[in-house]
Amino acid sequence: xxxxxxxxxxxxxxxxxxxxxxxxxxxxxxxxxxxxxxxxxxxxxxxxxxxxxxxxxxxxxxxxxxxxxxxxxxxxxxxxxxxxxxxxxxxxxxxxxxxxxxxxxxxxxxxxxxxxxxxxxxxxxxxxxxxxxxxxxxxxxxxxxxxxxxxxxxxxxxxxxxxxxxxxxxxxxxxxxxxxxxxxxxxxxxxxxxxxxxxxxxxxxxxxxxxxxxxxxxxxxxxxxxxxxxxxxxxxxxxxxxxxxxxxxxxxxxxxxxxxxxxxxxxxxxxxxxxxxxxxxxxxxxxxxxxxxxxxxxxxxxxxxxxxxxxxxxxxxxxxxxxxxxxxxxxxxxxxxxxxxxxxxxxxxxxxxxxxxxxxxxxxxxxxxxxxxxxxxxxxxxxxxxxxxxxxxxxxxxxxxxxxxxxxxxxxxxxxxxxxxxxxxxxxxxxxxxxxxxxxxxxxxxxxxxxxxxxxxxxxxxxxxxxxxxxxxxxxxxxxxxxxxxxxxxxxxxxxxxxxxxxxxxxxxxxxxxxxxxxxxxxxxxxxxxxxxxxxxxxxxxxxxxxxxxxxxxxxxxxxxxxxxxxxxxxxxxxxxxxxxxxxxxxxxxxxxxxxxxxxxxxxxxxxxxxxxxxxxxxxxxxxxxxxxxxxxxxxx
Amino acid sequence: xxxxxxxxxxxxxxxxxxxxxxxxxxxxxxxxxxxxxxxxxxxxxxxxxxxxxxxxxxxxxxxxxxxxxxxxxxxxxxxxxxxxxxxxxxxxxxxxxxxxxxxxxxxxxxxxxxxxxxxxxxxxxxxxxxxxxxxxxxxxxxxxxxxxxxxxxxxxxxxxxxxxxxxxxxxxxxxxxxxxxxxxxxxxxxxxxxxxxxxxxxxxxxxxxxxxxxxxxxxxxxxxxxxxxxxxxxxxxxxxxxxxxxxxxxxxxxxxxxxxxxxxxxxxxxxxxxxxxxxxxxxxxxxxxxxxxxxxxxxxxxxxxxxxxxxxxxxxxxxxxxxxxxxxxxxxxxxx
Numbered sequence: 001x002x003x004x005x006x007x008x009x010x011x012x013x014x015x016x017x018x019x020x021x022x023x024x025x026x027x028x029x030x031x032x033x034x035x036x037x038x039x040x041x042x043x044x045x046x047x048x049x050x051x052x053x054x055x056x057x058x059x060x061x062x063x064x065x066x067x068x069x070x071x072x073x074x075x076x077x078x079x080x081x082x083x084x085x086x087x088x089x090x091x092x093x094x095x096x097x098x099x100x101x102x103x104x105x106x107x108x109x110x111x112x113x114x115x116x117x118x119x120x121x122x123x124x125x126x127x128x129x130x131x132x133x134x135x136x137x138x139x140x141x142x143x144x145x146x147x148x149x150x151x152x153x154x155x156x157x158x159x160x161x162x163x164x165x166x167x168x169x170x171x172x173x174x175x176x177x178x179x180x181x182x183x184x185x186x187x188x189x190x191x192x193x194x195x196x197x198x199x200x201x202x203x204x205x206x207x208x209x210x211x212x213x214x215x216x217x218x219x220x221x222x223x224x225x226x227x228x229x230x231x232x233x234x235x236x237x238x239x240x241x242x243x244x245x246x247x248x249x250x251x252x253x254x255x256x257x258x259x260x261x262x263x264x265x266x267x268x269x270x271x272x273x274x275x276x277x278x279x280x281x282x283x284x285x286x287x288x289x290x291x292x293x294x295x296x297x298x299x300x301x302x303x304x305x306x307x308x309x310x311x312x313x314x315x316x317x318x319x320x321x322x323x324x325x326x327x328x329x330x331x332x333x334x335x336x337x338x339x340x341x342x343x344x345x346x347x348x349x350x351x352x353x354x355x356x357x358x359x360x361x362x363x364x365x366x367x368x369x370x371x372x373x374x375x376x377x378x379x380x381x382x383x384x385x386x387x388x389x390x391x392x393x394x395x396x397x398x399x400x401x402x403x404x405x406x407x408x409x410x411x412x413x414x415x416x417x418x419x420x421x422x423x424x425x426x427x428x429x430x431x432x433x434x435x436x437x438x439x440x441x442x443x444x445x446x447x448x449x450x451x452x453x454x455x456x457x458x459x460x461x462x463x464x465x466x467x468x469x470x471x472x473x474x475x476x477x478x479x480x481x482x483x484x485x486x487x488x489x490x491x492x493x494x495x496x497x498x499x500x501x502x503x504x505x506x507x508x509x510x511x512x513x514x515x516x517x518x519x520x521x522x523x524x525x526x527x528x529x530x531x532x533x534x535x536x537x538x539x540x541x542x543x544x545x546x547x548x549x550x551x552x553x554x555x556x557x558x559x560x561x562x563x564x565x566x567x568x569x570x571x572x573x574x575x576x577x578x579x580x581x582x583x584x585x586x587x588x589x590x591x592x593x594x595x596x597x598x599x600x601x602x603x604x605x606x607x608x609x610x611x612x613x614x615x616x617x618x619x620x621x622x623x624x625x626x627x628x629x630x631x632x633x634x635x636x637x
Numbered sequence: 638x639x640x641x642x643x644x645x646x647x648x649x650x651x652x653x654x655x656x657x658x659x660x661x662x663x664x665x666x667x668x669x670x671x672x673x674x675x676x677x678x679x680x681x682x683x684x685x686x687x688x689x690x691x692x693x694x695x696x697x698x699x700x701x702x703x704x705x706x707x708x709x710x711x712x713x714x715x716x717x718x719x720x721x722x723x724x725x726x727x728x729x730x731x732x733x734x735x736x737x738x739x740x741x742x743x744x745x746x747x748x749x750x751x752x753x754x755x756x757x758x759x760x761x762x763x764x765x766x767x768x769x770x771x772x773x774x775x776x777x778x779x780x781x782x783x784x785x786x787x788x789x790x791x792x793x794x795x796x797x798x799x800x801x802x803x804x805x806x807x808x809x810x811x812x813x814x815x816x817x818x819x820x821x822x823x824x825x826x827x828x829x830x831x832x833x834x835x836x837x838x839x840x841x842x843x844x845x846x847x848x849x850x851x852x853x854x855x856x857x858x859x860x861x862x863x864x865x866x867x868x869x870x871x872x873x874x875x876x877x878x879x880x881x882x883x884x885x886x887x888x889x890x891x892x893x894x895x896x897x898x899x900x901x902x903x904x905x906x907x908x909x910x911x912x913x914x915x916x917x918x919x920x921x922x923x924x925x926x927x928x929x930x931x932x933x934x935x936x937x938x939x940x941x942x943x944x945x946x947x948x949x950x951x952x953x954x955x956x957x958x959x960x961x962x963x964x965x966x967x968x969x970x971x972x973x
Contacts, residue, residue, distance in 0.1 A: 065849075070706070074900070081948065082848050082849060082851065082948055082949060083848060083948075084947070086845075086847075086850075094675035112926065123697060154845075155845050159805075159806055159844070159845070160808065161804070161805050161806070161822050162805040162846060162847055167766075167805050167847065212888045216774070247936075252822050252823020252824070253747065253823065256825065257823065258806060258821060258822050258824075259821065289710075292712065293708055293710050293714070294710045294711075295711070296746055297718070297721050297722075297725070298722065301722075301725060323808060323816070323818050323819050323826075324820065324821060324826075325800075325818060325821065325824065328747060328751055331641055332661065332740075332743070332744040332747055332749070335743050335744065335747075336736075336737070336740040339736035339737075339739060340733075340736060340785075342732055342736050343729060343732050343733050346728065346729060346732040347691065347725060347728075347732075348760075349730045350724070350725045350729065353692070353695050353699060353725070354721045354725060356697075356699040356700065357698075357699035357702070357721075358704075358714075358717060359704070359723070360704040360708065361700060361704075370968045371696065371700070374692070374696055375696070377691060377882070378689055378692045379689055382684075382688060383684035383685065384867050385681065385684075385685065385736065385739065386682070386685060389677060389681060389739065389740075389743035389746070390743060390744075390746075390747040390748045390750075391673065391674045391677050391678075391743060391745075391746040391750045391816065392674060392677055392678050392681060392743070392746075393816070394750065394815070394816020394817055395663040395671075395674050395678070395812055395816045395817070396663070396676065397816075397817060397843070398808060398843040398844055398845075399843065407963075411672075412776075431850075436733055461664070461665045462662065463662040463664060464661035464662045464663065464665050464841070465840075466810070466841055466842070466843045467843075467845070468845040468850060468851075469850060469851035470851050470853065471726060471851055473928070476661070502960060521710065525781065541962070546710065549710045550711065550713050584861075589669075594948050610764045620885070628823045633679055
């Protein structure tokens with residue numbers, strides 16, 4: 001029976017041109033209407049939502065930063081109360097780390113990875129939809145809590161015992177801890193999708209050494225997420241248990257220990273930095289190759305550096321705990337392991353410099369942001385070498401020096417590449433170019449504003465200003481530098497307003513981009529802008545690391561996928577040889593319903609342990625609906 | 638009709654605060670340890686500056702130098718690629734050598750900073766939300782005493798502070814003397830330092846510890862050994878009852894209006910354990926854990942409305958008549 005069915009199935013080798021496009025587009029299109037939008041499993045639609053939502057959280061988190069800078073602009077300011085300020089810095093850190101930096105990087109991966117490896121959708125597209133809804137609900141949960149004055153106020157690190165029930169008997173730390181659970185679920189889901197997509201869905205011929213560097217970076221990041229996030233989930237769940245059902249994981253009077261929290265938190269927290277930074281390096285490599293007009297120097301060096309960074313990042317969490325009274329030799333070893341990460345990071349920087357050296361740079365906005373990245377990130381990396389030293393850290397730990405350091409690393413290392421990436425991929429995502437004139441203003445204001453805002457903080461830390469203080473007395477001599485820093489923050493914030501204006505204007509009236517406006521080399525530029533639902537009419541075949549530079553006129557393709565149902569081509573892990581055709585799921589409302597059920601369960605369980613009981617049946621129902629066998633042809637065979 | 642004390646004292650709360658907090662800067666080392674740390678910091682700073690400038694120069698040159706003209710991204714020059722590979726490798730190796738060198742240097746500095754001296758003067762510091770309990774302990778109990786928010790030490794002599802917390806995690810930091818060390822619930826940490834010069838050094842809590850973390854400072858007064866000895870002998874003594882009527886009234890009010898439930902004044906019936914020991918409070922330099930400089934006005938403002946000056950702290954606002962407040966302030970001030 002199945003043989004007969006197979007013979008009658010229409011494949012894409014029977015069709016050509018417009019007929020093929022229309023047909024494939026028809027089966028991959030997201031259903032129209034509001035319900036259709038909720039059912040979408042298209043990685044581009046989900047990815048776009050992810051990016052927009054993450055940027056919305058960036059603006060919110062940035063707004064909090066501006067308010068804090070207003071408060072600190074002069075001594076003994078009464079603009080914000082202590083309580084508000086403590087909520088603000090907690091919300092700022094949590095939002096930027098959990099709702100902006102990690103999600104936005106994964107969002108770009110969700111959008112770009114399938115295009116760059118030449119497939120039609122991510123692996124597990126429904127899981128992807130679920131992941132987005134969980135992220136959205138978790139973020140909204142945090143911000144609605146903040147709006148109704150239950151915003152967390154114990155820092156984005158929520159150290160116990162301050163975050164324990166005894167010292168914070170409100171619901172605020174629970175909100176924080178459960179927001180973590182939401183975003184971790186979302187991040188883990190995306191990681192699994194990325195790993196499977198990269199391993200199994202690459203276009204035929206895209207061997208391991210032909211994978212674009214951005215995809216490599218996201219692959220390493222995905223593994224980091226999978227190994228780091230469980231640690232914070234254990235930590236935050238134990239915290240909720242301590243607070244809700246009186247377990248004593250962190251209670252030193254009952255055999256627990258507050259430092260257990262710090263170990264678990266930073267075992268996640270330090271790789272977290274690289275979870276944010278490594279995608280940034282991928283963006284840098286992608287942008288640099290295109291605008292330096294040559295492949296990035298040292299492709300294998302960069303990949304090995306990424307992997308080395310990934311491994312090393314798990315061996316240096318203790319440098320966040322140098323002043324907790326650790327054994328001296330142990331602390332000294334973590335100094336060495338922390339500094340060691342300068343080697344793979346340095347190698348990447350050298351490769352990029354060599355690329356610029358030999359290339360013929362075209363100074364468009366994305367490249368400007370990459371150059372800004374190098375200048376800022378190297379400084380941040382070097383101040384990182386300083387804080388890795390135990391004696392120096394005993395002075396600068398928990399001061400504004402560290403605030404300066406990690407903003408140089410995170411904004412320099414991730415946000416500058418990210419804004420460059422926005423300028424770079426905006427044409428692909430929307431079909432329109434961003435304004436180059438506004439882009440230059442955007443860059444220069446961001447570059448100057450950033451440095452004016454954050455450089456003085458190095459000095460502030462050294463002259464004694466601790467972090468997380470809502471005010472300081474007039475006799476501390478910190479007012480001038482703080483005012484300068486606040487001025488810089490205003491300029492920096494304005495540069496983001498320009499970006500927003502640029503995006504809105506260009507969406508309406510930007511120049512049409514065409515398929516490959518930058519003459520870039522990777523597969524996402526081989527399809528139209530924005531890409532059609534099926535990404536590619538036929539799956540491309542890759543014969544070179546830079547397929548579009550090899551032969552611009554015609555990209556070879558394979559044929560043979562069904563045009564009657566959603567199918568992707570699976571290939572082998574190392575050599576990317578075609579293996580089998582695999583059905584790809586249809587749009588479904590179940591991921592949304594499952595996310596709603598999970599949300600009710602998660603939020604309920606910070607109020608009563610019984611939520612675990614009544615919260616699970618709806619989830620079970622939703623999951624049964626999700627996985628109900630649809631009886632695809634493949635299953636019948 | 639008596640004016641409610643709070644209203645009457647509002648002007649005090651806005652008095653310009655005189656600068657007397659002392660120095661608080663890692664760049665102004667006044668101790669052996671802070672000296673050593675600053676030396677290490679400078680070496681790192683120089684290495685960092687050289688590397689950063691080199692990178693920026695290479696970046697600028699690579700942007701400005703003349704390039705090949707044809708736009709053929711894949712037409713690469715094989716000898717150049719090989720040479721570049723060697724340069725990148727060499728720079729990577731250089732990075733490795735530099736960071737290993739710095740690690741060793743750092744460890745040497747760390748050994749010096751954390752070196753222990755058994756002859757050190759020992760005191761115990763217990764962190765509270767949001768003040769510091771300071772215990773001078775001696776083998777003979779009659780030489781042990783408790784004070785708060787101010788530490789006096791002799792110059793030129795190593796001091797060991799044992800650090801504990803009564804509630805959440807705090808961090809003890811006097812940047813002019815040495816780096817910080819956390820006070821962790823259920824754990825005993827310690828830190829040693831030696832002040833080189835006499836002076837007032839400000840310290841501040843460096844680990845976020847809740848609502849009033851910003852107002853948890855203290856002063857370290859480094860005195861000559863002789864002066865320190867005299868102070869210690871004096872501080873060890875209990876206070877004697879005030880002789881003037883206003884002082885006597887103040888003492889009674891201190892007991893009668895609830896102050897004594899939380900505060901101890903040795904030699905009197907006031908024996909509360911929740912708040913700072915006030916035995917020689919009149920001789921201290923600050924009020925409310927380094928928040929205000931000590932004076933009649935600031936002390937009065939603080940007692941009249943602690944929640945205005947340090948919102949959320951654990952000292953409640955006591956309804957006091959103007960005369961009573963003046964008496965209490967007078968009493969406390971003369972507890973030198």
